Amino acid sequence: MSLAHDARVAVRPADVAQRPARTWPEINNPAAWIVAVILLIMPLIASGFFLIEIFATTLILGIMALSLMFLAGYGGMVSLMQLTIAGFSAYMVAVFGVSGNANISLGWPWWLAVPMALALATAFGTLGGALAVRTEGIYTIMITLAIGAAFYYFTNQNWAIFNGHTGINTVATPHFWGVNWRADIPFYYVVLAVAALCYFAVEYLSRAPFGLALQGVRDNPRRMAALGFNVNAHRVAAYAFASFVAALAGVLQVWNYRQISPGSVSVGACIDVLIIAVVGGITRPIGPFIGALIFVLLRTFALDFLVRLGLDGNRFRLLIGLGFLAIVFWSSDGVIGLWQRWRQSRRPAANRPGGGRGHG
Amino acid sequence: MSKCSVGLLALSSFFLSTAAIAQEKIKVGVTATLEGTYTVLGEDGMRGHQTALNVLGKKVGDKELEFIVASTDATPDSAVRAVRKLIEQDKVQILLSPLSGDEGIAVKNFAKTHPELTFINAASGAQETTYVDPAPNFFRYNMDGAQWQVGLGKYAFEEKKYRKIATVGEDYSFIYTQVFGLVLEFCGAGGQVTNRQWVPLGTKDFASVIAALPDDVDAIYLGLGGADAVNFLNQYQQAGGKAHLMGGSIMIDQTILSSKGNAKNALVGTIAASGQADTWEDPGWQKFVKAYQDAFPPNKRFPSPSLLATNYYDSTMALILALRQVNGDLSNNQAKYKEALAKIEIDAPNGKIKLDSNRQAIGTNFVTEVVDDGKGALFSKVVKVIPNVNQTLGYDPAVFSKIGLPSRTVPECKKY
Numbered sequence: 205m206s207l208a209h210d211a212r213v214a215v216r217p218a219d220v221a222q223r224p225a226r227t228w229p230e231i232n233n234p235a236a237w238i239v240a241v242i243l244l245i246m247p248l249i250a251s252g253f254f255l256i257e258i259f260a261t262t263l264i265l266g267i268m269a270l271s272l273m274f275l276a277g278y279g280g281m282v283s284l285m286q287l288t289i290a291g292f293s294a295y296m297v298a299v300f301g302v303s304g305n306a307n308i309s310l311g312w313p314w315w316l317a318v319p320m321a322l323a324l325a326t327a328f329g330t331l332g333g334a335l336a337v338r339t340e341g342i343y344t345i346m347i348t349l350a351i352g353a354a355f356y357y358f359t360n361q362n363w364a365i366f367n368g369h370t371g372i373n374t375v376a377t378p379h380f381w382g383v384n385w386r387a388d389i390p391f392y393y394v395v396l397a398v399a400a401l402c403y404f405a406v407e408y409l410s411r412a413p414f415g416l417a418l419q420g421v422r423d424n425p426r427r428m429a430a431l432g433f434n435v436n437a438h439r440v441a442a443y444a445f446a447s448f449v450a451a452l453a454g455v456l457q458v459w460n461y462r463q464i465s466p467g468s469v470s471v472g473a474c475i476d477v478l479i480i481a482v483v484g485g486i487t488r489p490i491g492p493f494i495g496a497l498i499f500v501l502l503r504t505f506a507l508d509f510l511v512r513l514g515l516d517g518n519r520f521r522l523l524i525g526l527g528f529l530a531i532v533f534w535s536s537d538g539v540i541g542l543w544q545r546w547r548q549s550r551r552p553a554a555n556r557p558g559g560g561r562g563h564g
Numbered sequence: 565m566s567k568c569s570v571g572l573l574a575l576s577s578f579f580l581s582t583a584a585i586a587q588e589k590i591k592v593g594v595t596a597t598l599e600g601t602y603t604v605l606g607e608d609g610m611r612g613h614q615t616a617l618n619v620l621g622k623k624v625g626d627k628e629l630e631f632i633v634a635s636t637d638a639t640p641d642s643a644v645r646a647v648r649k650l651i652e653q654d655k656v657q658i659l660l661s662p663l664s665g666d667e668g669i670a671v672k673n674f675a676k677t678h679p680e681l682t683f684i685n686a687a688s689g690a691q692e693t694t695y696v697d698p699a700p701n702f703f704r705y706n707m708d709g710a711q712w713q714v715g716l717g718k719y720a721f722e723e724k725k726y727r728k729i730a731t732v733g734e735d736y737s738f739i740y741t742q743v744f745g746l747v748l749e750f751c752g753a754g755g756q757v758t759n760r761q762w763v764p765l766g767t768k769d770f771a772s773v774i775a776a777l778p779d780d781v782d783a784i785y786l787g788l789g790g791a792d793a794v795n796f797l798n799q800y801q802q803a804g805g806k807a808h809l810m811g812g813s814i815m816i817d818q819t820i821l822s823s824k825g826n827a828k829n830a831l832v833g834t835i836a837a838s839g840q841a842d843t844w845e846d847p848g849w850q851k852f853v854k855a856y857q858d859a860f861p862p863n864k865r866f867p868s869p870s871l872l873a874t875n876y877y878d879s880t881m882a883l884i885l886a887l888r889q890v891n892g893d894l895s896n897n898q899a900k901y902k903e904a905l906a907k908i909e910i911d912a913p914n915g916k917i918k919l920d921s922n923r924q925a926i927g928t929n930f931v932t933e934v935v936d937d938g939k940g941a942l943f944s945k946v947v948k949v950i951p952n953v954n955q956t957l958g959y960d961p962a963v964f965s966k967i968g969l970p971s972r973t974v975p976e977c978k979k980y
Contacts, residue, residue: 253652257645304673304697360764361735363971369736369765370666371640373673462677463670467639504649507635 243396252388256460257504260392262496263399264460267453269480269492271446274406277486278415279442280422285332285348286450287477288355291469293325293454295359295366297375298464304374305367314378318455325451326444333443337436352474360466371465375458386459395456399493402449406489409445418442483531485538494539502527589630590892592883593650595661595686596876600637601766602664602790604819605872609663609687611865612873615856616880624884624892632656636663638765640670647671651678657894658887658901659683660879663872665690665709665738675699680897682905684883687875689813690737691744691970694924695955701898703905703923705882705912706875707839709741710748710970711953712813715931716837717749719948720810724835726782728756729810732773732796733787735762737970742787742812744970745957751977762972767792770799782808789814797827811836816934818842818866821942828942834934835947839875840914841930842868842943852877852913867941878912885910920954929953 242249246259272286301317303309312320336347359366366372377386385394409415418438420428425435458464467473476499484495506523535541594613597606610633622629632654634646643662650656659681662671668688675683676699685693685704689712694704720726729750733739739762747757759778763770773796777784784807788796793815809831814820816836821828840849856869856877869877886904893900909918915928928951932944956964959980968974 251652253649257649257652357764361762369639370669373640373670374676461641461644463640463644463673465640465666465670467637467641470639504653507633511633 246396247389247392255388255392258497258500260395260456260460262493262500263395264453264456265477265480265500266493266496267399267402267456268450268477269484269496270402270406270489271449271453272477272481273484273486273489273492274409274449275442275446276481277488277491278410278418278422279439281336281439281442282345282478283333283336283348283443283446284345284474284478285329285336285351285355286446287474288352288469289325289329289332289447289450290454290457291359291464292328292355293321293451294458294464294468295372296321296324297455297458298372299365302376303372305372308365308367308372314376321455322448322451325454326447329447329450330440330444333447334440337439337443349471349474352469353471356466356469356471356474359469366466369466371463371467373463375462375464377459377462386462391459395460398452398456402452403489403493406449410489414438414441479528483528483538485535485540487537488540491538491540498527498531498539588627590624590627590658590887590894591654591656592629592631592658592660593647593654593656594631594633595636595643595646595650595659595663595667596633597638597663597667598633598635599642600639601792602638605790605814605870606635606663608819608866608870609872609876611856611860612869612876613660613686613880615852615859615869615873616877616884618859619855620881620884624887627892629884629887631660636667638664638667640666643667644670644674647674651681657681657898658883660686660876660883663687665693665741666736668693668704669737672699672702675702682898682902684879684905686879687872688738689741691741691955692737694922696969698922698924700923701902703882703902703919705879705910705917705919705925707925707927707929707953708955709738709813710745710957711925711927711955712839712929713742713745713837714749714929714953714957715948715950716810716835717746717751717755718753719837719931720783720835721750721753721755724783724808726750726755726808726810728758728781729783729785730759730761730778730781731757731785731787732761732763732777733785733812734765734767734789734792735972736765738814739787739812740970740972740974743785744967744975746785746810746812747975747977748957748967748980751975752979754979755977757977760972763788763792765792768795770796771803774800774803774805777805777807783810784808785810785812786815787812789817790819793820794823794825794827797830798825801827801830805830809834811934813838813871816932816944817872818868818870819872821934821944822866829936831934831942832936835931836934836944837929837931838871838944839927839929840869840871841932841946841949843935843945844914844930844949845946846913846915848911849913868943874912874914878910878914878917881912882908882910882917915949915951922955924955926952926954 247255268286268290275281275283297317300310300312300320301314302311332351336344339347360369383390385391417433421435421438429435480495480499481492483498485491502524596609632650634650636642636646647661662668663686665688668690669692672693679701683702687706689709691708691710731743733743761773763773786809811834816834853868886908889904890900906919906923917925917927920926930946931948933947934942935945937943967980
């Protein structure tokens with residue numbers, strides 16, 4: 205108990221300066237309400253493709269990147285293995301659940317397979333985290349990247365459990381209460397619910413004693429240790445939480461594509477998650493979702509866009525790269541940073557009559 | 565508030581624009597590996613596709629065909645993503661997809677979730693795709709990897725007198741299928757396969773593989789493709805490798821034979837087997853080569869079409885000819901069209917092709933040898949033409965099913 209109390213005393217003053225109230229910041233923010241309403245009525249405006257391939261995929265990638273944002277933003281630990289944890293969880297759903305590869309899958313019902321997958325993936329991520337917390341900065345990146353690369357090559361060459369390069373196809377998705385939960389609209393709401401849950405969980409944790417202590421560890425581990433905090437335990441706990449979030453995303457991902465193969469956990473894909481988090485901005489939980497939306501839009505439409513302009517479609521990767529380069533060049537803290545600066549530059553002119561400090 | 569509403573307006577117009585569907589068009593989605601290790605293969609596949617459109621035209625009755633291309637990188641996930649985009653966003657009715665082995669298995673499984681659409685395999689050649697639990701709406705007009713090796717094992721044993729060989733192949737379904745075809749025939753004739761090495765797709769450093777190649781073999785079989793094959797050849801030459809080589813269908817192919825540098829010269833004299841031979845005299849083949857060469861300037865194509873170009877040509881041809889037979893009628897979940905596809909016999913440049921009851925091609929296979937044309941360009945020269953190769957490779961289906969599915973260790977080296 206005293207630990208938590210200390211944490212609040214130690215860190216709250218700085219936090220108060222940033223956030224005026226103890227309530228959820230979204231409540232006073234009209235933009236947040238608009239986004240929430242749009243997300244809720246999305247099935248009315250978007251067709252099946254936009255609903256799943258763009259928005260549900262964005263949310264799933266966003267959840268993965270959110271787990272990285274939690275570690276990097278609040279814990280100061282850049283972990284490149286978040287996608288690997290998600291992939292591990294996806295593989296476990298396929299291995300324990302029902303799939304087209306009957307000789308591998310154990311055929312458990314989803315309500316057993318999914319908790320098992322979440323537990324194993326969380327354990328996997330926590331173990332990886334326990335290794336990684338002994339290092340700092342670039343060494344953390346390297347050790348987590350090494351875990352990701354090792355997992356990729358392992359899945360690529362292991363045929364007994366992971367079915368090698370072919371991967372596991374035709375993974376079953378849940379049906380209950382008479383609803384096919386992989387049909388477009390129900391699946392969208394499942395993804396949205398999980399994303400919202402993860403988002404608010406991260407936001408809650410960031411202001412809970414644990415999160416504040418974690419931010420303290422990020423800013424000055426020595427001082428936190430001197431105050432009696434177990435620095436490494438906090439970091440490992442952060443990894444455990446982030447792993448759980450990533451594992452949830454992994455379950456959604458395998459339900460989305462109904463298959464999982466090593467290409468989904470490749471080193472390139474691990475780095476994509478970092479790109480998403482960096483482009484979106486790692487200072488706030490909303491950042492990864494914005495980054496994921498940009499990433500998914502570019503990945504899906506860059507080829508069409510180039511062809512429509514009459515250019516060689518083969519160079520579409522270049523367009524994606526240039527897009528990211530431009531964002532990172534003009535705003536080192538991602539799209540969130542751009543947004544904040546734009547609002548600040550407007551505020552004196554536009555909001556002066558109204559007082560304008562309502563939602564910071 | 566005004567900026568919000570502008571944003572909303574932009575957002576909604578964004579969605580509406582995709583809802584507009586043209587009336588008199590039949591939409592066809594095409595995927596090719598335009599990224600990753602197999603980029604060169606995907607690009608040439610698209611050239612073959614374009615050649616077919618030049619030759620056959622895009623009109624079916626009073627309807628116009630519209631083709632929409634999506635890119636993959638030879639991984640199953642990318643193929644499923646691309647196919648889903650084509651179906652759900654672009655609303656295509658027919659798919660020409662995919663290029664690579666494991667993509668084929670994934671797309672075949674995906675095809676079952678859209679029984680109303682028609683999937684025509686573009687070039688993928690894993691056996692499992694049409695042999696195990698085939699999808700009723702998935703048609704394959706190219707042979708699988710094992711069919712493409714028919715004739716090679718016997719030729720190596722009887723003519724070249726090879727008795728012991730080792731294999732190096734990429735670690736995925738298509739190459740397993742190729743080695744499957746080779747081993748069945750070579751071991752059936754009495755040869756021995758002493759060592760099978762598997763490398764991950766996209767391997768760049770072959771040093772350890774080359775070091776582990778056995779010395780006491782008569783030949784080494786290479787089942788590599790694209791950038792992997794070129795990397796292997798470079799490093800093999802630098803390591804001073806001198807063994808006789810045998811090649812798989814995408815190893816001895818214009819994608820490798822016309823690569824830059826002189827590493828490919830190690831391939832002169834290599835025997836291989838494939839669904840085509842560059843220098844075949846058949847007038848149909850020569851006409852196709854001419855059409856391919858005329859369609860693109862020399863620096864934007866290979867001297868002669870690769871196996872991928874041929875496969876894309878053949879599958880595009882089947883797609884269009886069957887569609888003309890039914891006069892573009894895609895009503896009733898495309899039932900008539902599917903029937904026409906199952907029955908059609910196409911007079912492809914690389915020999916006649918018809919489908920079996922699993923909708924898998926029965927076609928012609930070629931044993932070839934790599935020759936230098938005197939000007940530094942390499943071509944595969946026909947040694948033997950084998951017509952009517954079916955998926956069970958001439959085995960009784962019951963015997964064939966006992967051999968098992970192609971994998972790292974299947975089939976065993978023995979006579980079945």
